[in-house]
Amino acid sequence: MMDFTVAIPTYNGAQRLPQLIERLRSQIGTEHFSWRILVIDNNSSDATAAIIKSYQAKHESYQQVPLPSPQPVPVDYAFEARQGAAFARVSAMEVATSPWVGFLDDDVIPDLNWVAAAYAFGQSHPQAGAYGGQIHGTFEIDPPENFNRIKSFLAIRERGDSAHRYNPDTLSLPPSAAWVVQTRAWKDNVSSQPKLGGRANGSMVQGDDYEPLLHLHRANWEIWYNPAMHVYHQIPKHRLERGYLMPLSRGCGLCICQLRMINTQSWLRPIIWLKLVLSNLRRVILHWLKYRTQLQSDLVAACEMEFYLGSFLSPFYYLRTLLFQSFTNTSQTGGMPSPKQPVSPG
Numbered sequence: 014m015m016d017f018t019v020a021i022p023t024y025n026g027a028q029r030l031p032q033l034i035e036r037l038r039s040q041i042g043t044e045h046f047s048w049r050i051l052v053i054d055n056n057s058s059d060a061t062a063a064i065i066k067s068y069q070a071k072h073e074s075y076q077q078v079p080l081p082s083p084q085p086v087p088v089d090y091a092f093e094a095r096q097g098a099a100f101a102r103v104s105a106m107e108v109a110t111s112p113w114v115g116f117l118d119d120d121v122i123p124d125l126n127w128v129a130a131a132y133a134f135g136q137s138h139p140q141a142g143a144y145g146g147q148i149h150g151t152f153e154i155d156p157p158e159n160f161n162r163i164k165s166f167l168a169i170r171e172r173g174d175s176a177h178r179y180n181p182d183t184l185s186l187p188p189s190a191a192w193v194v195q196t197r198a199w200k201d202n203v204s205s206q207p208k209l210g211g212r213a214n215g216s217m218v219q220g221d222d223y224e225p226l227l228h229l230h231r232a233n234w235e236i237w238y239n240p241a242m243h244v245y246h247q248i249p250k251h252r253l254e255r256g257y258l259m260p261l262s263r264g265c266g267l268c269i270c271q272l273r274m275i276n277t278q279s280w281l282r283p284i285i286w287l288k289l290v291l292s293n294l295r296r297v298i299l300h301w302l303k304y305r306t307q308l309q310s311d312l313v314a315a316c317e318m319e320f321y322l323g324s325f326l327s328p329f330y331y332l333r334t335l336l337f338q339s340f341t342n343t344s345q346t347g348g349m350p351s352p353k354q355p356v357s358p359g
Contacts, residue, residue, distance in 0.1 A: 015111040017048035017132045022093075022101035026119035027059040029247075034068060036122055038086055042129030050088045051108070055101040065090040097210030099221035102189065106199050115193040118168075121148070121244040123191070130241040131193050134176075142198035142234025143226050145187025146242025147171055153250045159313045166258070166265050166316065167248060174240045181230035184272055189222030191244040195234070199225065202232040208334075209268055217260040218330075220268025227275045255312055262316040266323020269293075270331040286328045293325035 019037060023030060030052065037050055054061050068088040093104035105114060113135045117123060124130075127146075134144060148170045150156070156164075168188035179185050203225040211221035226236055251257055270289050277285050300321055304314040 015049050016046040016113070017128065017135075018051050018105075018109050018111040018114045019048065019128060020051045020053060020102070020105035020109070020114050020116050021119055022053045022055055022098050022105065022116070023057065023061060023119040024055040024096075024098075024101075025057045025059045025061065027057070027061050027064055029119045030061065030064055033117065033119055033122060034088060036125070037117075037128070039125060040086070040123075040128045041125050043086075043132070046132055048086060048111070048128060048132070050086055051105060052088065052090050053101040053105050054090065054092045055098065056092075056094050056096055062090065062092075095210070097207075097212070097221065098189070099207040099209060099211045099224070102222075102225070103203075103205050103207065106194075106196065106203070107205070109196050112196055113193055114196055114199075116189050116191070117244065118190040118246075120247045121190055122151070122247065123245075124243040127191075127242055127244060130239065134237070134239040134241065135193060135195065138235070138237060140235045141195065141237045142202075142229035142232070143187070143192055143194045144237035144239050144242075145170065145192035146239045146244065148188065148191055149243065149245050150248050151245045152248045152253070154253060156248075156253055157312045159311075162313050163258070163262065163316045163320075166262055166320070167252065168246060170238075172238050172240070176240060177238050179236040179238060181227055181236055181276075184223065184269070186223050186226050186236060187238065190246060191242065192222075193242075194225070194229075198229050198232070198234045202228045202234070204228070208271060212264070217264030218267045219261075219265045220272050223268075223272050224275065227272060231276045255315070258312065258316050259319050262319035263323035266293075266320045266325075267327050267330050269324045270327035271334065274331065286331070289328050290325065293321060293327075296321045297325050 021030070021033065034050060052065050065088060069090070072085055072087050091104055091108055093101045102116065113132065115128065115131045135141065138144065148168055150164065150167065150169045168190040170187060179187060207221060207224055209218065209221040209224050230236060270286065273285055273289065274282055297318070300318055304311060304318070308315045308318060
């Protein structure tokens with residue numbers, strides 16, 4: 014059994030994967046534990062599978078020739094046909110045999126000691142169900158002025174040099190671009206059927222990485238920030254353009270109500286629903302009054318407005334999702350209510 018797994022969900026990542034895999038194969042400080050790389054091909058139509066096959070062939074040839082220790086890290090492959098990063102993560106956890114699984118997006122580059130730092134933190138924090146580190150941005154072009162106000166929409170996290178716990182009750186959580194989860198905590202508490210699938214088929218609704226962490230929090234697992242884990246998120250030019258950032262910002266808001274309802278008791282949900290409508294309507298109005306003459310020229314202010322609008326609409330999006338699920342269940346059972354699914358402990 015491996016001690017640690019680095020899982021890389023990818024969709025059409027043939028151009029990005031080699032740089033990430035080579036960086037992982039160059040990791041230092043990993044001699045005292047065993048680990049592997051696992052690439053989850055999320056229904057790619059490019060040469061992703063062929064690239065992983067070439068790495069596997071290289072590894073087989075290495076094993077046939079005596080080499081000095083340490084041996085090159087193995088690269089495994091899994092295929093997930095359901096589109097969406099959430100499903101790729103579920104697939105990774107189903108095949109993981111190590112106590113800890115570190116997830117990296119295919120467009121991040123870790124420091125040379127990322128795996129060692131990730132593994133060490135897990136050994137010293139056994140009550141951590143998940144933890145993330147520092148995610149810095151590497152930009153193809155300079156970001157817009159005041160970009161720090163919206164950098165979290167691009168999964169950039171820089172929370173200082175001290176380890177501390179996140180506060181899931183306020184949706185303060187690490188993004189899955191670079192986090193580690195405890196396998197036992199996930200398998201005991203996270204459903205194999207996520208409600209939020211992630212960006213796929215034209216949808217920009219976010220929150221798919223927060224959903225499993227909220228289930229871990231409900232089961233009293235801790236969520237931590239580990240400043241020793243550094244990665245660099247590669248941000249190409251098009252991700253800083255209005256046509257990408259505006260839908261992304263709204264998508265970050267549309268998931269708010271669904272996320273808030275995960276750990277909310279049933280009797281409190283109508284109250285939380287109404288509170289989200291009113292509080293976010295207030296934010297929309299105040300932001301419009303402050304920036305109404307700048308929303309066309311100030312991209313950051315416009316993205317903030319899209320986020321507030323998405324947050325305001327999120328309770329209605331949540332209701333629409335419930336109605337769709339109810340209709341789907343009724344259709345599948347021929348008009349009879351579908352049986353309740355077992356609830357994960359916690």
